[in-house]
Amino acid sequence: MPRFVTHLEGAIDGQRLDAEQLHTLHNDRPIWVRYDLRGVGRSLTKDVLKQRPETLWRYRELLPYHHEEQIVSLGERMSPLLACPKLGARLGLRNLSIKDESQLPTGSFKSRGLTMAITMARHFGVKRVALPTAGNAGGAAAAYAARAGMECFVFMPEDTPVINQLECKLYGAHTYRVNGLINDCGRLVREGKSAMDWFDLSTLKEPYRIEGKKTMGLELAEQCGWKLPDVILYPTGGGTGLIGMWKAFQELRELGWLESGTMPRLVAVQSSGCAPIVRAFEQGERFAQPFSNASTVASGIRVPAAVGDFMILDAIRASRGRAVAVDETRIRHWLQLAVASEGIPVCPEAAACVGAAEMLAADGWIGESERVVIFNTGAVQKYVEAMHSDLPTIDCTKPVDWEAIQSQTSI
Numbered sequence: 001m002p003r004f005v006t007h008l009e010g011a012i013d014g015q016r017l018d019a020e021q022l023h024t025l026h027n028d029r030p031i032w033v034r035y036d037l038r039g040v041g042r043s044l045t046k047d048v049l050k051q052r053p054e055t056l057w058r059y060r061e062l063l064p065y066h067h068e069e070q071i072v073s074l075g076e077r078m079s080p081l082l083a084c085p086k087l088g089a090r091l092g093l094r095n096l097s098i099k100d101e102s103q104l105p106t107g108s109f110k111s112r113g114l115t116m117a118i119t120m121a122r123h124f125g126v127k128r129v130a131l132p133t134a135g136n137a138g139g140a141a142a143a144y145a146a147r148a149g150m151e152c153f154v155f156m157p158e159d160t161p162v163i164n165q166l167e168c169k170l171y172g173a174h175t176y177r178v179n180g181l182i183n184d185c186g187r188l189v190r191e192g193k194s195a196m197d198w199f200d201l202s203t204l205k206e207p208y209r210i211e212g213k214k215t216m217g218l219e220l221a222e223q224c225g226w227k228l229p230d231v232i233l234y235p236t237g238g239g240t241g242l243i244g245m246w247k248a249f250q251e252l253r254e255l256g257w258l259e260s261g262t263m264p265r266l267v268a269v270q271s272s273g274c275a276p277i278v279r280a281f282e283q284g285e286r287f288a289q290p291f292s293n294a295s296t297v298a299s300g301i302r303v304p305a306a307v308g309d310f311m312i313l314d315a316i317r318a319s320r321g322r323a324v325a326v327d328e329t330r331i332r333h334w335l336q337l338a339v340a341s342e343g344i345p346v347c348p349e350a351a352a353c354v355g356a357a358e359m360l361a362a363d364g365w366i367g368e369s370e371r372v373v374i375f376n377t378g379a380v381q382k383y384v385e386a387m388h389s390d391l392p393t394i395d396c397t398k399p400v401d402w403e404a405i406q407s408q409t410s411i
């Protein structure tokens with residue numbers, strides 16, 4: 001299998017780094033993987049691509065791994081791009097789709113990043129990994145570590161959704177609940193490194209999770225016939241997905257594969273309960289200040305400080321997009337609306353994007369007929385706390401009042 005990685009590159013200063021070594025941060029900031037795109041263009045065509053299996057590995061020329069047999073996989077299928085006419089009508093959008101990442105292994109798009117990170121870590125001989133998590137990254141890391149035969153340590157805030165806590169444990173990870181936020185968990189992983197000798201798998205602290213998440217952008221482009229949508233709404237925590245997608249679009253443009261020169265406007269969506277990127281965007285800053293007292297039901301975007309803040313902000317601005325915060329108290333409303341309108345198990349993070357789409361359509365920033373894509377980054381079934389609802393009960397020992405039940409219906 002030909003491999004087209006030429007080198008790695010410090011994102012903060014452009015310094016060239018050796019791709020045949022295991023890296024973490026460079027000058028305390030993330031690292032890009034760079035490819036010989038001309039070589040890729042000579043060896044891969046759109047027609048060849050069409051004949052490959054529908055998994056994220058179909059883009060192998062644009063991925064970092066060395067050998068087919070070293071891949072640590074749970075069967076990462078392409079996620080469907082689902083038209084959402086009923087939800088769109090509620091929001092004032094005629095061309096709304098959801099890219100449904102809930103169907104990926106472990107029920108979230110975190111599997112894209114972690115299949116790649118664990119594959120590469122194992123290639124470099126890593127036997128023990130550790131990470132802080134807001135929830136789904138822990139589950140995915142634990143699952144892929146189990147698959148790879150690696151030891152995994154997960155540190156999560158004690159109020160992380162209970163399914164995330166239990167799945168990590170069940171996948172066999174050493175799982176700890178911490179009485180703090182995700183940045184406190186990140187500090188524990190840093191501090192424990194010398195005593196525990198683990199490899200730090202934190203978001204953006206190794207180069208390969210971005211490459212895995214990049215496949216969301218590659219897939220979207222291919223599913224849209226290489227004509228990218230006008231607007232993408234993405235629930236932004238650490239930002240790996242947004243950064244990775246933007247990187248995918250740049251690489252496709254350089255390959256000459258995109259049908260139109262205009263890039264989608266990227267919207268980073270956060271909650272009013274945790275909006276460090278929105279604040280930096282509005283203040284015209286390139287780096288974000290930590291957000292205090294971060295709190296949101298959309299646990300995946302409860303990230304008060306992101307090491308890739310400038311990469312997120314650069315991508316949003318280069319795309320002529322924006323960062324918006326939605327009202328935390330309305331996320332459950334959008335959750336109910338989105339899930340019931342289309343039958344897609346939209347997670348609270350993506351529900352925040354539904355709120356942002358409603359807001360941006362109402363103020364005219366998104367045109368009614370523009371092609372809009374929301375990423376459903378995870379399965380709502382993992383959020384029992386957010387799903388909680390008091391259901392009516394029936395006493396089956398008594399006659400049922402069907403008239404009262406009929407009066408609750410719409411047909």
Ligand SMILES: *Cc1c(COP(=O)(O)O)cnc(C)c1O
Pocket residue numbers: 108110135136137203235236237238239240241242300301347349350377378
């Ligand atoms: C991690 C996560 C996010 C945030 O993703 P980033 O790419 O790190 O910004 C959004 N939604 C869900 C469900 C997540 O698990």
